[in-house]
Amino acid sequence: MTDRHLAIIVLAAGQGTRMKSSLPKLLHPLAGVPIVSHVLATARALDAAHVVTVVRHERDRLAAVIAQDLPESVIVDQDEVPGTGRAVEQAVAALPDDFTGDVLVINGDVPLLNAQTLASFITKHRASAASATVLSARPADVNGYGRIVRNGTGAFDRIVEQKDATADELGIDEINAGVYLFGLNALRDQLANLTTDNSQGEKYLTDVIELLRGAGSEVTAVPVAEPWVVAGINDRAQLSETAAILNALIVRGWQLAGVTVQDPASTWIDLRATLAPDVTILPGTQILGSTVIETGATVGPDTTVLDCEIGADATVKRTDATLAVIGSGASVGPFAYLRPGTHLSADGKIGTFVETKNAVIGVGSKVPHLSYVGDATIGEGANIGAGTIFANYDGVNKHRSEIGSHVRTGSHNVFVAPIRIGDGAYTGAGTVVRKDVPAGSLAINVAPQRNMDGWVQANRPGTDAANAAAKSGD
Ligand code: UD1
Ligand code: CA
Numbered sequence: 001m002t003d004r005h006l007a008i009i010v011l012a013a014g015q016g017t018r019m020k021s022s023l024p025k026l027l028h029p030l031a032g033v034p035i036v037s038h039v040l041a042t043a044r045a046l047d048a049a050h051v052v053t054v055v056r057h058e059r060d061r062l063a064a065v066i067a068q069d070l071p072e073s074v075i076v077d078q079d080e081v082p083g084t085g086r087a088v089e090q091a092v093a094a095l096p097d098d099f100t101g102d103v104l105v106i107n108g109d110v111p112l113l114n115a116q117t118l119a120s121f122i123t124k125h126r127a128s129a130a131s132a133t134v135l136s137a138r139p140a141d142v143n144g145y146g147r148i149v150r151n152g153t154g155a156f157d158r159i160v161e162q163k164d165a166t167a168d169e170l171g172i173d174e175i176n177a178g179v180y181l182f183g184l185n186a187l188r189d190q191l192a193n194l195t196t197d198n199s200q201g202e203k204y205l206t207d208v209i210e211l212l213r214g215a216g217s218e219v220t221a222v223p224v225a226e227p228w229v230v231a232g233i234n235d236r237a238q239l240s241e242t243a244a245i246l247n248a249l250i251v252r253g254w255q256l257a258g259v260t261v262q263d264p265a266s267t268w269i270d271l272r273a274t275l276a277p278d279v280t281i282l283p284g285t286q287i288l289g290s291t292v293i294e295t296g297a298t299v300g301p302d303t304t305v306l307d308c309e310i311g312a313d314a315t316v317k318r319t320d321a322t323l324a325v326i327g328s329g330a331s332v333g334p335f336a337y338l339r340p341g342t343h344l345s346a347d348g349k350i351g352t353f354v355e356t357k358n359a360v361i362g363v364g365s366k367v368p369h370l371s372y373v374g375d376a377t378i379g380e381g382a383n384i385g386a387g388t389i390f391a392n393y394d395g396v397n398k399h400r401s402e403i404g405s406h407v408r409t410g411s412h413n414v415f416v417a418p419i420r421i422g423d424g425a426y427t428g429a430g431t432v433v434r435k436d437v438p439a440g441s442l443a444i445n446v447a448p449q450r451n452m453d454g455w456v457q458a459n460r461p462g463t464d465a466a467n468a469a470a471k472s473g474d
Contacts, residue, residue: 005101006048006122007184009091012036012066012108013056013078018235024058026108027065028239031246032270032289035233036062038111040070045115046122050099052091053108054078083202089191092184102126103187105205107178109233112246117229122181124222131186131217132209134159135179139227144234145175146206148221156221157213159206163199174223176206177230186217246271267300276312294328303333311346324356327363345380359390362405374398375417379405385429387412404439 016025026036043051051070055062056078063075076094078087088105095103104122106113117135125133134156136148146159147169159176160169190211194203209219224230231242250271251264258277261267268286269275275293282300289307293299296313305321311328321338327346332338336350341358344350348361351368359373362380367373369386375398376390382403390401391414401415404423409415414432421427422439430446437443457466 002047002049004049006046007050007052007095007099007101007103008043008046008048009088009103009105010036010039010043010051010053010073010108011084011087011105012039012062013054013059013087014084014109015057016109016234019239020236024061025233027058027061028233030111030233030239030243031250032272034065035111035239036065036108037069038271039106039108039113040066040073042113042115042118043073043106044070046104046118048104049101050074050095052076052094054087054091081196081203083194083196083200084205085191085194085203085207088187088205089194089203092188092191095184099184101184103182103184105180105182107232110178110230111233112229112231112242113179114229117224118179121179121222125181125220128220129218130220131183132212132219133181134209134219134221135177135230136174136221136223137177137227137230138173138223139175139231142173142175145232147172148174148176150174150221156209156219158210161198161200161204161206174221176221177224178232179230180205182208186212186215190215262300282317308338376401376403376415378403379407379423381405382407383409385409385411385413385427389414391416 012026019025019028027034030038051073053066053073054076059077066073066075074094076091078090121135144162146161147165149157149160149169149172151157187208190208193211194207196203198204212219228245233239233242247268248264250269251261251267254269254275255261259275260280263283266283267281270288272289273287273291276295278295279293280298284302285300286304288305291305291308293310294312297310299305299310299316302318303316307323308321309325310316311326311330313328314326314330316326316332318334319332319336319338323340324338324342326332326344327348329347330344331349335353337355338350339357342356343360345361345363347364349366349368350356353370354367356373358375360377361367362378362382364380365378365382367384371384371388373390374392382405388409392398399417401417402420404421404425406424407421409427410429410431412430413427416432416434419433419436421437424440425437426442427433427437428442428444428446431443432445433443456469460466
């Protein structure tokens with residue numbers, strides 16, 4: 001049910017300088033979706049009356065993600081005054097005049113934060129008399145965070161940013177998680193009093209705490225039990241640390257749902273992938289994008305699948321596949337490369353050192369060894385000989401090949417597209433198929449073989465080969 005007394009402000013206007021990236025920090029992928037998408041999903045789950053997201057740096061790219069993930073959010077453009085305090089000031093101004101209640105502020109770079117943590121945080125704040133509550137944490141590494149300064153009695157006094165902290169303050173082990181709940185009026189009053197009088201020349205949201213205390217208001221800091229929940233991402237080292245934590249959670253979730261993951265440390269599963277019970281994932285495997293894996297399938301070892309559909313009981317071993325459909329009971333690899341548009345039907349096979357692209361392979365058909373299948377349709381129950389190339393490109397245009405059902409093609413064929421091979425046809429080894437082959441025909445076009453008797457002994461006398469030939473009874 002919508003919380004009519006709750007407004008959420010998501011801060012997403014920062015530049016993310018410490019990432020040293022041309023991609024805005026909040027759009028860096030984490031488990032296959034932008035960092036900010038995790039925060040927007042959490043905000044959405046809280047079902048607040050109003051959500052405002054503040055953008056500035058690369059605003060159009062951020063706005064596109066917000067429009068997709070949290071369309072109910074109002075988007076506010078931060079002006080040239082820097083700092084989290086300014087961002088919140090402008091967001092508050094965008095709230096409707098008739099709104100009364102609490103304002104939850106979340107940094108856009110705290111992606112592991114979940115709705116349960118926030119719900120209990122909101123409950124604690126509302127049960128207290130505080131005009132502001134700050135979520136705090138005691139992580140092993142406090143570097144980069146603002147520190148929670150408490151007075152002699154242990155009461156929360158203010159937040160000092162790392163860059164403004166004294167040596168003593170730098171030793172404080174409790175940090176500001178970047179998540180705050182404010183009474184709207186108290187917040188609005190103090191935002192007006194923020195200055196840029198600090199080492200970074202920014203309006204710090206964190207200074208609101210000290211201002212509220214000065215005005216006689218009560219503020220509290222509530223520590224989270226597990227500090228990883230509020231891990232903030234400022235640089236790429238923190239990005240990979242956070243990704244590892246999230247991946248461990250995702251893998252464990254699938255394990256508890258009935259998926260065997262032999263080696264969680266070397267298995268990466270994106271947020272949007274779905275796996276059925278009794279799927280087995282072997283070491284060194286990445287299940288990326290919106291991949292779907294059906295029951296009984298075995299994927300890995302050393303396999304990357306992106307946006308693929310893998311059917312029940314299929315086996316995919318040492319393979320790289322993107323936008324491919326692998327039918328139930330089918331077998332892929334080892335060492336296969338499936339490019340977009342590959343559709344391997346049930347019980348089919350794409351074997352060792354085989355590359356496929358825009359290839360529809362019928363039920364039970366096999367491409368077992370050392371082949372390239374591009375822009376092709378293969379019927380049911382066909383077998384493509386080892387070392388076959390579908391020559392789909394004439395140097396200017398791509399053309400399709402159509403291979404019928406129950407076709408048997410010889411080893412080391414070239415199919416020069418556009419070409420059709422009819423149902424039940426055969427081709428000989430080494431055939432370069434340039435003309436259509438009618439159903440049931442055998443196509444051969446290799447030159448007849450000529451054996452020149454005694455050639456080795458005459459032309460390579462005394463060699464091991466010549467001696468072996470001399471000794472041979474043939
Ligand atoms: C901030 C807090 C710090 C806290 C930490 C928790 C302040 C002043 N400091 O520091 O106490 O420990 O988060 O992770 O708030 N942003 C804007 N507009 C701006 C600047 C930033 O919207 O002008 C957004 C950023 O996109 C980001 C968030 O606010 O999502 C936090 O900004 P960041 O620069 O990462 O703050 P920290 O230095 O991490
Ligand atoms: Ca940050």
